[in-house]
Amino acid sequence: MRKICVVTATRAEYGLLKCLLEDIQADSDLELQIISTGTHLSPEFGLTNQQIEGDGFAVNKKIEILLSSDTPIGVSKSMGLAQISFAEAFDELNPDIIVVLGDRYELIPIVSAANIARIPVAHLSGGELTEGTIDETIRHAITKLSQLHFTAMDEYTHRVIQMGEQPNRVFTVGEVGLDNLMRMKLMSRSEFENSIGCNLKARNILFTYHPETTKDISEIAIDLSKILRSLDKLEDTLLIFTKANADVGGRLLNKMIDDYITKNETKAVCFLSLGQLRYLSALQYVDAVVGNSSSGIVEAPSFKIATINIGSRQHGRVRASSVIDVDVDEDKIYYAIQYIYSSEFMDILKNTTNPYGQGNSSPRVVSVLKTVDLDNLKTKRFYDVKF
Structure with missing residues (x-):
């Protein structure tokens, strides 16, 4: 079975990933691994790891990286702790591919550790812009440290390709978090x-x-x-x-x-x-x-x-x-x-329509995760856009 390791560090990110986790878990050809970290394990931020487990998911590793400081020094030290801890976790779990979503700072050391361990990374929600945060640069850095990409719309797909990613590794699937609207009874x-x-x-x-x-x-x-x-x-x-x-x-x-x-x-x-x-x-x-x-x-x-x-x-x-x-x-x-x-x-x-789609994105992601040639992903070639 192909082992898919999904990393989640915040309540918002988990909410967006929930349907994808369900679909991976339900697929008999895949083994779901979950690593919970960051604010999920902090009482100060609601101890939301309990929600993950309450939804019926088994958390394979709980990795505490959050320090009691949100200064730049404190955040950087948390990132250093993540690099060490996730290197050990990946060695223990031995996943076939890592899945991350978004632009959180803690993802930089996590995907770095995966690259050094030669484990491919699949990144969701790349190519977007958030110019008022350092997440803007972090997201693009995660793109360059990832081997597989799932974007919310064509505009974001083009931007990921513009950063040198191979077009056949970039998939426009819509925003996975919107799948909740189709599945949840509110x-x-x-x-x-x-x-x-x-x-x-x-x-x-x-x-x-x-x-x-x-x-x-x-x-x-x-x-x-x-x-x-x-x-x-x-x-x-x-x-x-x-x-x-x-x-x-x-x-x-x-x-x-x-x-x-x-x-x-x-x-x-x-x-x-x-x-x-x-x-x-x-x-x-x-x-x-x-x-x-x-x-x-x-x-x-x-x-x-x-x-x-x-x-x-x-x-x-x-x-x-x-x-x-x-x-x-x-x-x-x-x-x-x-x-x-x-x-x-x-x-x-x-007359408002949502440009991020209306759901049904997670099955598309799972289909690619099941069939992609993982060995081929371990080598990255820069794609030059013709101007």
């Missing part, structure tokens, strides 16, 4: 309200904001202060916060959110992690996703709701017509929220 309104411990209001906003890691920590804090002041002006609106990830400055943002919740318990609730089921269920009932999470770009348009994308973190990604980009400006954010309730914008939402 919560009813009352089930969702019970799960978050409060009733929805006349207006409801789902808020997720991560650090723009191209900025200093002091700038990141100032930005969130402006955003919170704009949200504070909203009336008869429930604010549902999900916390930031473990990027540089993430803990500071989470402390600021905790302080805001303490002062606004009647209008705001907060969660370390909603989990994929509650998060997607929330998208049925909220009016908008506000912040700078990729979910506002990739998943929210499928529900024909607004996304108010703040700042530069997602600059460069293809957008649906339901996405409104605003600067980190108190008044602009407030006015953008008011605009989503206008008849003009409601007409835009009716």
Whole structure:
């Protein structure tokens, strides 16, 4: 049996990978291996490894790499620990191919260890742009350290090929996370309200904001202060916060959110992690996703709701017509929220289509993972684009 080792380090990434994990596990020709690491193993970030196991998956290795610091030094030390730990794990598990998704910093040492061990790497969601984070360069570095590529759309496929990857190793499959929309039975309104411990209001906003890691920590804090002041002006609106990830400055943002919740318990609730089921269920009932999470770009348009994308973190990604980009400006954010309730914008939402697809991506990925010539992947040749 071909051993497929999938690495997951965050709640969001696992949610996107869930259907792919199910399809690999269900295939009699494949053996699924899962390595759980990063924030999955941290109580501070919700100990979300429990969700993986609760969904019926066996986790082969749990590798703790997260330090109690989100400074640049702390993050770099975590990366060093990952390089050592994953080299040992790959030697023990002896997988035939590694599967990773996205652009997280911890993936750099992980795919580096796989390359040194001569284990091919399959990378999902390459070729995308996020100009407001260091993830922009990390994603492209992962592309160059990978031998097989699964992209969300043709534009991203062309970009991966432009970076010298062989066209016959790049597959346009759509966004695998959208498979959840086809397979999950989402919560009813009352089930969702019970799960978050409060009733929805006349207006409801789902808020997720991560650090723009191209900025200093002091700038990141100032930005969130402006955003919170704009949200504070909203009336008869429930604010549902999900916390930031473990990027540089993430803990500071989470402390600021905790302080805001303490002062606004009647209008705001907060969660370390909603989990994929509650998060997607929330998208049925909220009016908008506000912040700078990729979910506002990739998943929210499928529900024909607004996304108010703040700042530069997602600059460069293809957008649906339901996405409104605003600067980190108190008044602009407030006015953008008011605009989503206008008849003009409601007409835009009716005609919104999601450029990232509508699901059924995971079976395409599995088909390639089953049939690709693994020995051939171990040698990389640069592909020169003709200009």
